[in-house]
Amino acid sequence: MTVTSATGTMRIVRPRRVIRRSEAKWTWLLVGVIAAILLIWEAAVSWLQLIPASFLPPPSAIAVSFGKLLVDPEFWGAFGYSLGNVAIGLVIAVVVGVTVGLAVGWSPVLRFTVAPFLWLLYSTPKVALAPLFILGLGLGSESKIALVFLLAVFPIILNTMEGAVTVSTSLVNAGRVYGVNGVALGWKIIVPATLPYSLSGIQRGAALGFTGEVLGEFLGGTGGLGHMLEYAAYQFQMDDAIAMVIVMVIIANLTLLLISTLRRRLAPWYDDRKIAGAS
Amino acid sequence: MTTTSIERNEAGAPLISVRDLSVSYDVARTGKRLTAIEGVDLDVHEGEFITVLGPSGCGKTTFMNVVAGLVKPTTGTVLVGGSPVTGPGPDRAVVFQDYALLPWRTVFDNVKFGLEMQKELKGAGWRERVQEAIELVGLAGFEQSYPRELSGGMQQRVGLARAVVAEPRILLMDEPLGAVDALTREVMRDEIEKLMAATGKTVLFITHSIEEAILLGDRIVVFKSHPGAIKEIIETGLERPRSERSIQHDPRFLELRDHLWDALQGEATAAAVSK
Numbered sequence: 001m002t003v004t005s006a007t008g009t010m011r012i013v014r015p016r017r018v019i020r021r022s023e024a025k026w027t028w029l030l031v032g033v034i035a036a037i038l039l040i041w042e043a044a045v046s047w048l049q050l051i052p053a054s055f056l057p058p059p060s061a062i063a064v065s066f067g068k069l070l071v072d073p074e075f076w077g078a079f080g081y082s083l084g085n086v087a088i089g090l091v092i093a094v095v096v097g098v099t100v101g102l103a104v105g106w107s108p109v110l111r112f113t114v115a116p117f118l119w120l121l122y123s124t125p126k127v128a129l130a131p132l133f134i135l136g137l138g139l140g141s142e143s144k145i146a147l148v149f150l151l152a153v154f155p156i157i158l159n160t161m162e163g164a165v166t167v168s169t170s171l172v173n174a175g176r177v178y179g180v181n182g183v184a185l186g187w188k189i190i191v192p193a194t195l196p197y198s199l200s201g202i203q204r205g206a207a208l209g210f211t212g213e214v215l216g217e218f219l220g221g222t223g224g225l226g227h228m229l230e231y232a233a234y235q236f237q238m239d240d241a242i243a244m245v246i247v248m249v250i251i252a253n254l255t256l257l258l259i260s261t262l263r264r265r266l267a268p269w270y271d272d273r274k275i276a277g278a279s
Numbered sequence: 280m281t282t283t284s285i286e287r288n289e290a291g292a293p294l295i296s297v298r299d300l301s302v303s304y305d306v307a308r309t310g311k312r313l314t315a316i317e318g319v320d321l322d323v324h325e326g327e328f329i330t331v332l333g334p335s336g337c338g339k340t341t342f343m344n345v346v347a348g349l350v351k352p353t354t355g356t357v358l359v360g361g362s363p364v365t366g367p368g369p370d371r372a373v374v375f376q377d378y379a380l381l382p383w384r385t386v387f388d389n390v391k392f393g394l395e396m397q398k399e400l401k402g403a404g405w406r407e408r409v410q411e412a413i414e415l416v417g418l419a420g421f422e423q424s425y426p427r428e429l430s431g432g433m434q435q436r437v438g439l440a441r442a443v444v445a446e447p448r449i450l451l452m453d454e455p456l457g458a459v460d461a462l463t464r465e466v467m468r469d470e471i472e473k474l475m476a477a478t479g480k481t482v483l484f485i486t487h488s489i490e491e492a493i494l495l496g497d498r499i500v501v502f503k504s505h506p507g508a509i510k511e512i513i514e515t516g517l518e519r520p521r522s523e524r525s526i527q528h529d530p531r532f533l534e535l536r537d538h539l540w541d542a543l544q545g546e547a548t549a550a551a552v553s554k
């Protein structure tokens with residue numbers, strides 16, 4: 001874009017567009033590699049019969065199972081059940097995570113007393129607690145939601161906290177000079193400055209939360225995609241099982257895409273590549 | 280060379296009155312205290328344009344932050360309009376050395392920030408005021424850009440527009456033209472001078488440029504470092520309006536320039552030796 005202003009002509013470069021174009025080349029390469037792998041796989045199983053199809057079904061059989069899944073009402077029921085649990089757990093995790101993260105990040109007292117525990121909990125392998133949750137909360141949705149929450153909340157807290165800690169003093173000073181005080185300082189300066197960090201934490205939390213849901217259903221559940229997957233695997237219907245895994249990969253990636261789109265919408269000023277944060 | 284006292288010979292109480300001000304910072308890393316400025320005395324009258332010159336790190340920003348109410352004096356007093364400064368207020372606006380724009384706001388909304396907390400100013404016509412301020416700094420056409428899409432000099436001008444939009448009584452400007460190119464700088468300088476002359480604002484203007492200090496200032500406050508303190512205060516005594524061209528051959532300008540040059544060079548050498 002070329003803009004003429006009172007002080008001369010200047011070009012504004014939009015880096016994202018440029019990167020996109022060079023990424024397209026890599027996308028095609030990736031598609032090619034995947035096609036080659038599928039072809040070799042198909043050849044090894046169906047034509048050369050190097051591996052028994054009952055053990056590793058060929059891509060064509062998986063594609064058929066996949067197609068059947070998409071028209072199976074039972075699948076859509078399980079889909080709704082799982083995503084419902086993930087959504088509820090995630091919403092609670094976002095509310096709790098952002099609140100706690102802002103509080104701990106903003107208050108030095110909390111930062112010195114509470115933050116070490118948060119890091120400790122963050123690094124604890126929480127999936128190990130999954131059986132306890134199922135014992136305590138039963139086979140229904142409650143234990144799954146709790147698991148989603150537990151896995152998702154820490155990256156949200158820690159990212160938000162990091163964002164709130166790194167809000168530059170000069171922004172706070174600018175706020176104070178122009179009359180922003182107390183609570184208003186929070187929502188006019190701290191919250192927007194922290195938002196990109198929170199969203200990056202939410203993205204990570206969503207991925208972990210989905211894992212938590214599937215794991216919970218796997219270990220002891222009465223419905224959901226994880227439950228269906230477990231059932232298929234138990235019956236040695238490997239084509240069904242692999243089709244289910246593919247569905248989950250797709251869901252997880254769609255969720256990430258959704259959140260990163262949301263991030264670009266809500267924080268268009270922020271350069272994605274600048275956030276590292278807890279992951 | 281005429282070096283004046285801290286107080287200009289003028290009737291009436293000063294608008295800003297600084298007495299025996301010192302500020303020291305706790306440096307957490309070393310656990311020591313660092314004295315940024317010490318024993319600063321200065322009176323500024325309504326409508327005066329004060330330029331502040333001094334080597335890097337001598338405490339100019341610290342001094343301005345105290346007047347702005349962002350940093351508390353360690354000792355001494357600062358009065359604005361007769362009452363002690365307890366924090367920032369709508370009578371003082373700041374142009375920050377590092378711009379301090381809100382990255383999530385567009386140029387328009389950043390400038391609007393300068394008056395949005397002042398209820399009486401957010402009445403009818405505030406849009407026009409914001410637009411006027413944006414045009415004043417030559418950023419018309421960039422209202423919807425985000426700061427990160429602008430050059431450093433453009434961001435600095437947004438900071439300037441944000442400070443002038445509410446027409447505060449006192450303008451505190453920390454190297455407001457530092458990142459601006461020479462041509463724009465001249466245009467902006469003229470604009471600032473005209474604006475101040477027309478509105479009678481009181482200005483504290485930090486700069487690294489000797490010429491700029493002379494061109495804009497009624498008085499020039501020269502800081503020295505280790506510790507930061509006022510070295511001297513010089514009345515420029517040049518006719519207004521001044522322009523870069525008209526002033527170039529004025530003997531008074533040349534005299535001031537040589538004097539300030541010597542003063543600052545002495546400071547810079549002293550700073551280098553003491554390291």
Ligand SMILES: Nc1ncnc2c1ncn2[C@@H]1O[C@H](COP(=O)(O)OP(=O)(O)OP(=O)(O)O)[C@@H](O)[C@H]1O
Pocket residue numbers: 304305306313314315333334335336337338339340341342376507
């Ligand atoms: N928040 C702070 N904590 C600790 N020390 C500080 C802080 N702010 C400034 N200082 C120190 O105080 C001294 C004066 O700093 P200040 O920013 O006021 O200088 P300055 O004259 O504005 O410099 P420059 O021209 O480079 O902007 C410096 O030695 C600096 O290291």
Ligand SMILES: [Mg+2]
Pocket residue numbers: 339340341376453
């Ligand atoms: Mg400074």
